[in-house]
Amino acid sequence: xxxxxxxxxxxxxxxxxxxxxxxxxxxxxxxxxxxxxxxxxxxxxxxxxxxxxxxxxxxxxxxxxxxxxxxxxxxxxxxxxxxxxxxxxxxxxxxxxxxxxxxxxxxxxxxxxxxxxxxxxxxxxxxxxxxxxxxxxxxxxxxxxxxxxxxxxxxxxxxxxxxxxxxxxxxxx
Amino acid sequence: xxxxxxxxxxxxxxxxxxxxxxxxxxxxxxxxxxxxxxxxxxxxxxxxxxxxxxxxxxxxxxxxxxxxxxxxxxxxxxxxxxxxxxxxxxxxxxxxxxxxxxxxxxxxxxxxxxxxxxxxxxxxxxxxxxxxxxxxxxxxxxxxxxxxxxxxxxxxxxxxxxxxxxxxxxxxx
Numbered sequence: 001x002x003x004x005x006x007x008x009x010x011x012x013x014x015x016x017x018x019x020x021x022x023x024x025x026x027x028x029x030x031x032x033x034x035x036x037x038x039x040x041x042x043x044x045x046x047x048x049x050x051x052x053x054x055x056x057x058x059x060x061x062x063x064x065x066x067x068x069x070x071x072x073x074x075x076x077x078x079x080x081x082x083x084x085x086x087x088x089x090x091x092x093x094x095x096x097x098x099x100x101x102x103x104x105x106x107x108x109x110x111x112x113x114x115x116x117x118x119x120x121x122x123x124x125x126x127x128x129x130x131x132x133x134x135x136x137x138x139x140x141x142x143x144x145x146x147x148x149x150x151x152x153x154x155x156x157x158x159x160x161x162x163x164x165x166x167x168x169x170x171x172x173x
Numbered sequence: 174x175x176x177x178x179x180x181x182x183x184x185x186x187x188x189x190x191x192x193x194x195x196x197x198x199x200x201x202x203x204x205x206x207x208x209x210x211x212x213x214x215x216x217x218x219x220x221x222x223x224x225x226x227x228x229x230x231x232x233x234x235x236x237x238x239x240x241x242x243x244x245x246x247x248x249x250x251x252x253x254x255x256x257x258x259x260x261x262x263x264x265x266x267x268x269x270x271x272x273x274x275x276x277x278x279x280x281x282x283x284x285x286x287x288x289x290x291x292x293x294x295x296x297x298x299x300x301x302x303x304x305x306x307x308x309x310x311x312x313x314x315x316x317x318x319x320x321x322x323x324x325x326x327x328x329x330x331x332x333x334x335x336x337x338x339x340x341x342x343x344x345x346x
Contacts, residue, residue: 011216017239021291031287035248039256041277043184047260049253051245057230059257066190066265072224074258074331075208080222081254083212084232085247086343087220089290092239104214114204117262117328118194126333132343149345155290158247159341160299168336170259170305172322 012095044068075127078162079108085158086132093148093155094138103137130162185268217241248300251335252281258331259305266321266328267311276310303335 024031039049040056045067048056059074061067072080083106094101109131116125138145153159197204212222213229218240221229232247234240245253256279267274282304289298311318326332 012218013236013239013241016236017291020237020239020287021293024287024291024293028288031291031293033285033287034282035246035252035285036280036282037245037249037252037256039253039260039279039281041260041264041274045185045261045264047257049256051249051253054245057245057250057253057257059253059260061261063186063189064193066186066193067261068186072210072227072230073208074254074261075334076210076224077230077250077254077257078331078334079208079210080212080224080230080232081247081250082341083210083222084220084230084250087212087214087232088218088234088240088247091214091218101214106212107209108212109207109209112206112208112330114193114197114206115201116333117330118190118197118204119324119328120194120197120204124333124337125328125330126335126337127330127339129340129342132341133346134343135346146345149343151292153343155292155298157285157290157298157300158251159343160289160297161248161251161335162299162339163341164297164299165338166300166335167302168255168305168332169302170307170322170326170332172319173306173308 009098010091010095010101012091014092014095017092017096046070075110075112079110079130082130082132082158082162083108085156086134086152089152089156090134090136090148093151097140097144097148099144099148100139101136102139103135105135107133107135182271183264183268183274185264187265187268190265190269219243248283248285251300252283252303255303255305255331255335256281258329259307259325262325262329263307263309263321266324270313270317270321272317272321273312274309275312276308278308280306280308
C-alpha cells in the first residue's frame with residue numbers, strides 16, 4: 001500500500017490531485033475545463049502567446065524559413081507541450097504509486113514535410129509522425145515502470161490531442 | 174501583380190520563403206524536416222522544454238491540479254503553438270499577396286474533460302474541441318482576407334497536426 005506516502009514525494013502535491021478527483025466524483029460537471037491563450041503578432045514571423053498572467057511564449061521561424069530565429073517555432077513548441085505533458089503524467093502516476101523519481105528526461109522529435117505549408121502540394125501540412133523517448137530513473141522494478149508508462153501514455157491530454165483528430169474551428173472575426 | 178512587393182512588407186523576409194520554395198521544387202527531398210525538443214523534469218509538476226539554444230519553455234500546473242502555478246500548463250502551451258503557427262501563416266500569405274498587416278491577434282480556447290487524465294474514466298484525455306478567433310486588421314477587401322484565411326487554415330502545420338490523427342510513439346528507453 002502507498003497510502004502513507006507523504007504529500008511531498010517527488011515534490012508533487014498528490015493530495016491536491018486527490019481532492020480534485022473526489023470533487024469530480026461528487027460533481028462530474030467539474031471535470032469540464034476550458035483553457036485559453038491569446039497570440040499577438042509582432043512583425044515578420046514573430047509572435048507571442050499570452051497565457052493568464054505568465055510571461056508570454058515567444059515564437060519565430062529559422063532564417064531559412066523566412067524568420068529571424070529568435071525563439072522556438074510553433075512546431076517545436078508543440079513537441080515541447082507534449083514533453084511537458086508527459087512529464088506531468090509520470091510525476092503524477094509515479095507519485096501516486098509511491099515511487100521516487102531520481103531523474104526524468106524526454107527527447108521528442110517529429111517529421112514534417114514542408115510541401116503543403118509552402119503551397120507546393122495539397123495534403124498534410126502537419127507532423128506525419130511524432131516520437132518521444134523517455135529516460136526515467138526511478139525507484140521501482142522495470143515491470144512496474146513499464147506499467148506506469150502505459151498508463152501515462154493512455155491518459156495524456158496532449159498525447160491524445162495529437163493522436164486523435166480534434167475538431168478545430170478557426171474563424172475570422 | 175505583387176512581384177514588386179518589397180522584401181520588408183510586414184517585416185517578412187518573403188524572399189527567403191521564395192528561395193526555400195524554389196530549392197524544394199528543385200529537390201523535393203529538402204521538404205522533409207525533423208524538429209526536436211528535450212524536456213527535463215524539475216520536481217512536482219514543473220518541467221522545462223529545451224529547443225535548440227533558446228531559453229527553455231517552462232511548464233507547471235495550477236494549484237487545483239496539484240501544481241505550483243509558475244507557468245502555462247501543457248494544454249495551454251498547445252493552444253499557444255497553434256496561435257503562433259496561424260500567425261506565421263497569415264504573415265506569410267498576406268505578405269505574399271502584397272497586403273499590409275496593421276494588427277493581428279488570435280484568441281484561442283479548447284475544451285477538455287479531466288475524467289480520463291485523472292483515471293476516472295477511459296476515453297479522450299485531450300481536447301474535445303479547439304476554437305480560434307482571428308482579429309485581423311489588414312489593408313485589403315474582406316473577400317480577399319477571407320480567401321487568404323481559408324488558405325492559412327488549410328496549410329497550417331500545427332492546425333493539421335491537431336485536426337488529424339498523428340501516429341505518436343512514446344518509448345521508455
